[in-house]
Amino acid sequence: MGKKYDTPLLDELEKGPWPSFVTEIKKSATHSNMANDELGLVEKSYRDKRGYWKHGGIVGVLGYGGGVIGRYSALPDEFPGVAHFHTVRINQPSGFFYTTKALREICNIWDKYGSGLTNVHGSTGDLVLLGTTTEALEPIFAEYSSRGWDLGGSGSAMRTPSCCIGAARCEWSNIDAMGICNEMTQRFQDEMHRPAYPYKFKIKVAGCACDCVAAIARSDCSIIGTWKGDIAIDQAAVKDYAGKGMDINAEIVEMCPTSCMSYDGKELSIDNGECSRCMHCITKMTKALKTTGEKGITILIGSKAPIVVGSLLSWVVVPFMKIEPPYDDLYEMISKIIEWWDDNAKPRERIGELIEVKGMRPFLEAIGVPPSPAQVFEPRKDPFFFWSDDDFKK
Amino acid sequence: MGKKYDTPLLDELEKGPWPSFVTEIKKSATHSNMANDELGLVEKSYRDKRGYWKHGGIVGVLGYGGGVIGRYSALPDEFPGVAHFHTVRINQPSGFFYTTKALREICNIWDKYGSGLTNVHGSTGDLVLLGTTTEALEPIFAEYSSRGWDLGGSGSAMRTPSCCIGAARCEWSNIDAMGICNEMTQRFQDEMHRPAYPYKFKIKVAGCACDCVAAIARSDCSIIGTWKGDIAIDQAAVKDYAGKGMDINAEIVEMCPTSCMSYDGKELSIDNGECSRCMHCITKMTKALKTTGEKGITILIGSKAPIVVGSLLSWVVVPFMKIEPPYDDLYEMISKIIEWWDDNAKPRERIGELIEVKGMRPFLEAIGVPPSPAQVFEPRKDPFFFWSDDDFKK
Amino acid sequence: MADLPKGWLTAEESKEKRQTDIGPPHFEQFLPPVIKKNYGDWKHHERLDAGTMVHEANSGDKVFTVRVASPRILSTITIYEMLDIADKYCDGYIRFTTRNNVEFMTPDEGKVKPLKKELKDKGFTIGGIGPRISNVVHTQGWVHCHGACTDASGLVKAMMDEFYEYFTEKELPAKVRLAVACCVNMCGAVHCSDLAVVAVHRKVPSINHEAVKNICEIPTTIGSCPTRAISPDPAKKSVKIKDEKCMYCGNCFTVCPPIDIHRPDEDGVAIVVGGKIGSARTGPKFSKLAIPFIYNNPPRWPEVIEALKNILDTYAKGARKHERMGEWIERIGWERFFSLTGIEFTYQHIDDFTFMRDTLRTSAAFKM
Amino acid sequence: MADLPKGWLTAEESKEKRQTDIGPPHFEQFLPPVIKKNYGDWKHHERLDAGTMVHEANSGDKVFTVRVASPRILSTITIYEMLDIADKYCDGYIRFTTRNNVEFMTPDEGKVKPLKKELKDKGFTIGGIGPRISNVVHTQGWVHCHGACTDASGLVKAMMDEFYEYFTEKELPAKVRLAVACCVNMCGAVHCSDLAVVAVHRKVPSINHEAVKNICEIPTTIGSCPTRAISPDPAKKSVKIKDEKCMYCGNCFTVCPPIDIHRPDEDGVAIVVGGKIGSARTGPKFSKLAIPFIYNNPPRWPEVIEALKNILDTYAKGARKHERMGEWIERIGWERFFSLTGIEFTYQHIDDFTFMRDTLRTSAAFKM
Numbered sequence A, B: 001m002g003k004k005y006d007t008p009l010l011d012e013l014e015k016g017p018w019p020s021f022v023t024e025i026k027k028s029a030t031h032s033n034m035a036n037d038e039l040g041l042v043e044k045s046y047r048d049k050r051g052y053w054k055h056g057g058i059v060g061v062l063g064y065g066g067g068v069i070g071r072y073s074a075l076p077d078e079f080p081g082v083a084h085f086h087t088v089r090i091n092q093p094s095g096f097f098y099t100t101k102a103l104r105e106i107c108n109i110w111d112k113y114g115s116g117l118t119n120v121h122g123s124t125g126d127l128v129l130l131g132t133t134t135e136a137l138e139p140i141f142a143e144y145s146s147r148g149w150d151l152g153g154s155g156s157a158m159r160t161p162s163c164c165i166g167a168a169r170c171e172w173s174n175i176d177a178m179g180i181c182n183e184m185t186q187r188f189q190d191e192m193h194r195p196a197y198p199y200k201f202k203i204k205v206a207g208c209a210c211d212c213v214a215a216i217a218r219s220d221c222s223i224i225g226t227w228k229g230d231i232a233i234d235q236a237a238v239k240d241y242a243g244k245g246m247d248i249n250a251e252i253v254e255m256c257p258t259s260c261m262s263y264d265g266k267e268l269s270i271d272n273g274e275c276s277r278c279m280h281c282i283t284k285m286t287k288a289l290k291t292t293g294e295k296g297i298t299i300l301i302g303s304k305a306p307i308v309v310g311s312l313l314s315w316v317v318v319p320f321m322k323i324e325p326p327y328d329d330l331y332e333m334i335s336k337i338i339e340w341w342d343d344n345a346k347p348r349e350r351i352g353e354l355i356e357v358k359g360m361r362p363f364l365e366a367i368g369v370p371p372s373p374a375q376v377f378e379p380r381k382d383p384f385f386f387w388s389d390d391d392f393k394k
Numbered sequence C, D: 001m002a003d004l005p006k007g008w009l010t011a012e013e014s015k016e017k018r019q020t021d022i023g024p025p026h027f028e029q030f031l032p033p034v035i036k037k038n039y040g041d042w043k044h045h046e047r048l049d050a051g052t053m054v055h056e057a058n059s060g061d062k063v064f065t066v067r068v069a070s071p072r073i074l075s076t077i078t079i080y081e082m083l084d085i086a087d088k089y090c091d092g093y094i095r096f097t098t099r100n101n102v103e104f105m106t107p108d109e110g111k112v113k114p115l116k117k118e119l120k121d122k123g124f125t126i127g128g129i130g131p132r133i134s135n136v137v138h139t140q141g142w143v144h145c146h147g148a149c150t151d152a153s154g155l156v157k158a159m160m161d162e163f164y165e166y167f168t169e170k171e172l173p174a175k176v177r178l179a180v181a182c183c184v185n186m187c188g189a190v191h192c193s194d195l196a197v198v199a200v201h202r203k204v205p206s207i208n209h210e211a212v213k214n215i216c217e218i219p220t221t222i223g224s225c226p227t228r229a230i231s232p233d234p235a236k237k238s239v240k241i242k243d244e245k246c247m248y249c250g251n252c253f254t255v256c257p258p259i260d261i262h263r264p265d266e267d268g269v270a271i272v273v274g275g276k277i278g279s280a281r282t283g284p285k286f287s288k289l290a291i292p293f294i295y296n297n298p299p300r301w302p303e304v305i306e307a308l309k310n311i312l313d314t315y316a317k318g319a320r321k322h323e324r325m326g327e328w329i330e331r332i333g334w335e336r337f338f339s340l341t342g343i344e345f346t347y348q349h350i351d352d353f354t355f356m357r358d359t360l361r362t363s364a365a366f367k368m
Ligand code: SRM
Pocket: A069, A071, A087, A089, A119, A121, A122, A123, A124, A125, A126, A127, A128, A152, A200, A202, A217, A218, A219, A303, A304, A305, A306, A307, A308, A350, D138, D139, D140, D144, D145, D146, D147, D185, D186, D187, D188, D189, D254
C-alpha cells in the first residue's frame, strides 16, 4: 500500500531519538489499509485536538462476553479503513516471555486479519492487537485458540492477571510469581470470559515489596511475596560494597525506614525484629543481604484508578500466608474475596470502593481473616465503633 | 451543715496522694446544703454507675442568651439541694491571672449564692461556678457585673476566648497572646451573650507553635504566634548546654524535623531557609536560640471534638499576618470568617465541618485569602478539580 | 415574694447594679509587678525542679514560679487557703494554668523555699513542670453533666494517685498529657492527648416515643445522627433507629433527651493514645484507639488504671528523650505498639469512619 | 456470503478449530534454558550499564540481559526485526517488561557486545535499567480510545525525546517513573508515578437530550456522577447537570455517550508528581497535583515538556542518592517544592474531594 495521507503533524513525531509510534503506524500502513486510514485519522485528531472514535459497541466471539474492545470511527466515510477498529486482548504468558517462533506466529495471524499494529503489552498485561473488523473476530479467535492462545478479559469480569518476572530471574523473589499468576489465570478462565461480576477485577502478583508489576496500585487483588525471618548478612560482601565507594551509612543505614540497621565502618548489623521488610537495603546491597526463613505472601485488596471516589492503593488484608502449588488455598481465598464483593457490590463498584462503604469488618469476617495491626497504619481516631453480639459473648 | 450522707464509695477517693475532688465537695458541704446533696447524689451515681442529671433547660439572665448551663437533678425529691444545680460561666481574665483580692471577692459572692463549688477553670477557659438555682441568677449577675465581671458564652454563640501566658512570662511568645485574647473577648461581647450563630465558635490564642492553650485542637479559630526570620544562635550558650551534658546531636540536630541543623561538636548551625519553625530546638536550648525578624500570627480554622464527623484539627488558613494593637485587622478577618460560616452553615454545623462540605476555595475567596502551599500538607491526589469563570479569564 | 436568703441582692438592687457586655476585667490589673514590668521582654527560663522554674528578663529581673496541682473542682474554702498563701508569699497574686494547675510567683528567690514548705505542709502537691505528667484535662462527669457515661473526676483521682510520682518528681522521656472525657462530646483534650480515657456506650439507645412526640423536633433529631441511622416513624409520630447503623454516639440524645443512650451495665471507657497538640518536631496528632472498652468500675476503675500504667511503662522504657508518646509509637510502628503492650487488636481498632481511607495500610512493609 | 479475504479461515473452519477457556500457554515453554535451569535459584545480579545487567545463579550460571526501548505501539514489522535479532543472539527467546521494554537475554557473555551493536545499528535504543527514566506507562489516546482528551503516544514521544539521555545513560538520584493517561480513567500508572501527565477537561459536558432518551439508562447515568451533579430531567426524559457541582470527570460520558465532555479548545493536561509503587523505604504514594492545566499543543506539547523538564531538573539537583521524587518532596516539604520549581499554587491544588481532610495542613510548622 502506498502513502495515502499527508501527515505533517505526525511527521514531527518521527523526529528525535526515541522510537516513534508514528513510524510504527507508517510501517503497518505499507501493507495495511486499516493502518493507513488510522494514520489519516490520527493526523486529523492532531489537527483538531480531539479523538474521532465512537463509543465502543459490544462485539466479541461466540460464548465469550469479553476479550474484544469494539471501536468504530466517528468518520467512517472519510476513513473507511478504520470504520471498525476493534482491539483483541490476548492473555499474555505469565512473565511476558516468548519464543520468537510463537511471537512470529502471533504476528503472522495478525497481519492476515488485522492492522498489523499491536500493543506489546497493554496496561493490564494483555497482548493487545490493535485494529480489526467484526467479521474477522471469529476466525482470529479460531486461529489463536487452536494454537494455544486465549482471549483476555474485558467488561465486568476477571481481567488477565499479571506478574513480575519473579523467581524466573530475580534473586529477591519470595515466591514463584509467574507460577502463581499462571495458575490463577487458568483457574479463573470462566470468570474472565463470561463477565458476571459487578465490575472488573484485577489480580497482579509481585515477588517482593519492590512490586515491579505495580500490583499495589493497579490490581483489586495484589499479591506480594514476603518472608518471615532474618536478613542474612555477608560481611565480606559488605566490605566489598564499602570498598567500591558505597557510603553505607548514608545510603543504607540512614535510609532504613525503621532505623534498625547500624554500621560501624566494618560490620553491618540488623535488628531483624524491627525490620519492616521494606526491601531498601536488600536492593542496594544484593550481594551482601539475603532473606531467610519462611516465605509467603501478603494479600492486599482494592487498588484502582481515581474514578469514582479517588484512587485507591490496595489495603493489607492477609498479612502473611504460606502458599504452595497448586495454590488451592490462595484460589479459595481469592474466590471468597470475590464472592463477598459479588454479593454486595452495586454495578460498577470496585471491591475497594465497596470495602470503603461497608467497612473492613464485614469483609474480614466474610473471608475469615482476623483483625491485625498489619492491616492498618494506625488505629481509628474517633470513638465511634460498632459492637456486634459476638463481641458481647466473648 | 453536718454530714448528711454516708459515702463509702466516694470516701475511697479521698485516699491516695492526689488532691481529692471528694474532699472539695465535702468542704463545701460543711456550709452548703447544695454541696451536701451533691455529695449524696454523686455517691448514688457511683453505686449505680450512672449520672442522675436531667437534660438542662434554658435558664439565664435577662438580655443574655448564654453563660449559664441549666442543670436539674433527676432525683429532686431524694436530693432537693440539687433540684437546681446550674453552672455559671464567668469570663476569665486573659491568662488566668488574679489578685487574691479579686478572687476572694468572687468566692465570697459564690458562697452566698451557690454551692461553694467551682471549676477553676472550665475546659474552654471560663471561671466556672458549679451549682446554683434559677432564682439566684439575676442577683449573681448583678453582683459580678457590678464588680467588673461578665458572663462567658454557651449555646450557639462566641465562646470565651482563651490564651496561653504568652508575652507575660514566656520568652518564646511571638505575640502578646493575652492582649489579643482580651481584645477579641471584648470585641465579641455581643456575639458571646446573644447566641445568633449556627453553633458554638471558639477562639484560642497561643504565643508560639508549642501551643500551650491547645488552640489548634480545641478552637474554631486558632491563632498562633510565629516569626519570619532567622534563629539567632548564641554559641557560648550552646557550649554551655554541651558542657552540662546535652547530647546536641541526638537531642537537637537529629530531632529537627527538617534536618536543617548541624553540629560539629563545637558550633551549631541552622539552615534557616529550611526551618519550618517547629520550636523544638528553641524549647530545648532556650538560652542559646532566639527567634529574630518579623513577628506575626498564623490563623488556623476548624478544630473541634469528634461529634459529628470525627475530630478535626485546625487548618492553616492565613499562613502569616502581621498584627498590631488594637488588632483591627485581626478582628475584621475573624468577623469575615464568622460571617461566611454564619451565612452558609446549617444549625449545629461547626465551621470546620462546613469547610469540609464546601471546600476550601469558597471559604478562602469569601475571606479574601489567596491559595498557598502553607495551607496544605500536600496537593490533591485526584484529577477532579473545579474551574471557575475567573480562572478562565486569567 | 418569698423571703430572700441572707445577704442576697433584691430584684430591684440587681436591676440597678447589673451591667452588660463589659467582658472580663483587663488582665493588666492582675499582673504581678515583675511580670508587668518585664512583659514581652523575657530572656530565658530554667526548670529548677519538678515544680519550680525561674524566668529571667532582659532587665535582669527574675520571677520564680511554683506550680501546684489542683483537683479543678475547688471549694471556695480551698481557694481561700491558696489565696492566703499567695498573700503571704506572692504579694497577693495568683495564676492558674491552661491545665488548671495553680501557679505561685515571686521575684524573691528567698521566698521560694518557705513558700514550697508551706504549700507542702498545707497538703498541696507541687510539680507538673518539665517532662512529666501534668494535671489531667477533664470534664464534668456524674458531678454535673446529664450526658456523663463515666465519672471524670473519679477517674482522674485514681489515675493521678497511680501516677503521682510522675507529677512530683520522676521524669519521663517527654511530657505526657492525660485527659478524661465522660462522653464522646469530649469536652476537653481527649482527641489530642498522649494518653486519655473516653467514656463510650455500646448499645443502641431506647426511645420513649410518647416523649419524643412531645419534646423533640423530628428533623433535628434525624439530622443529628452521623451515620444516618435515624428515620421517621410516622405511625408513632416519633423516630426509629436502624440498629446496624448506630454506633452509640449519643448525639441523638443530646438533641432529643427521650432517646436514652445510657445503659449502666454495658457502659464503660475506651483508652486512646498518641495524640499531641504542639507542632514541635512532628505536628499535632489525634489520639488513636488503644483499648476499645473496659467496664466502668467505680470508685477506682482498677482495670483502667492498670491498662494506663502498662502503656505508660512501655512508653517510658522504649521512647527516646524528648519523644512524645505518639512520636514513639510512630517510630516503632503501631503493630509494634500492640505487640509490646500486649494489647489485643480488635475489629474496633480498624477505622470505618471518616479517616478510614488513610489509616488502612497501603504498603507491603510492616513488622511481623 | 461475500468472498473471504485471502487466507482467512471460513466460518466452518473457525468453528471447528476454536477452543475455549484454555488460557495462555504455560510460560515454561518460553523460558530460555538458562532461566529454566536456574529458576528460583538466583544469587545476585549486577547492573553493567544503563541497558545491561547480569544475573548470577547459585549454580554459577549467568544470564545477561539487554533492555531496549519500545514505543509500545509496535507494528508487526518491527516485532519481526526484534525476533530476528533474538534468533541470532538469544536462541530464539525474547521477553517484555512490565513497562513494555524489550529484553534480550543470553547466557553467553561474548554475545552481549555484538548483540548491543546490532541493536544500535538497527536503530534500537538501549537503556532503562537502574536509577534512570524507563519507558513510560501510557494509554491509547487518539490512536484508539473514544474517551481520549489528549494523545498519549505523542506526549510520550515528545517527553522521551527530551529525556532520552536519562534512558540511555545519565543517572538520576533514583528511578523516575513516568506515565501518561489520556483521560482521568487513568488506564495505567499516573496515579502512582514519580512524574506523570493526565488529560483533563474543564467544562461541563453538553447533553444531547434526544439521544440520551433513546440510548442511556437514566439511573445508571445519575449514579455515575461522583459529585451527584446529575439529576433527572423528566420533561425531556433525559438528565440535567448542576453546573457548580460538575468537575468534568467524564464518568457520565462513559456510561452515556450523548453526554459530550469533549471541548477541544478547553481540554488539556495536568501534571502530577511524587507517586511511587514499591514499598522500599517509604510506602507506595499517590501522585499529587503539580500543575493543574496546560493546553493541548500537539504535535509536541512544548509547554508540557518544559514543565516536566523543570520538575525533573529541580529534583535531579536537590534529591539525595536513592531518593525518589516523592521522597525528596516530602523531605523538603511541598511548600518548598513549589518555591523551588516556581510553580504557581492555585485553588485547584487544594483537595476538596475524598482526601481533603488529611491533606489540609494541621500544623503551625511550615517553611516560609
Ligand atoms: C487498553 C488499555 C490501555 C492501554 O493503552 O494499555 C485500557 C483501555 C481502556 N480502558 Fe482501562 N485500559 C487498560 C488498563 C487499565 C488500567 C491499568 C491496569 O489494568 O493495570 C487501569 C487502572 C487500574 C484500574 O483498573 O483501576 C484502567 C482503568 C480504567 C477505567 C477506570 C476504572 C476504575 O474503576 O477506576 C475505565 C473506565 C471504565 O471501566 O468504565 C477504563 C476503561 C477503558 C476503556 C475500555 C474505555 C472505556 O471507557 O470503556 C479503554 C479502551 C481503550 C481502547 O479503545 O482501546 N479503564 N485501565 C489497558 C488494557 C490493556 C490490557 O488489557 O492489557
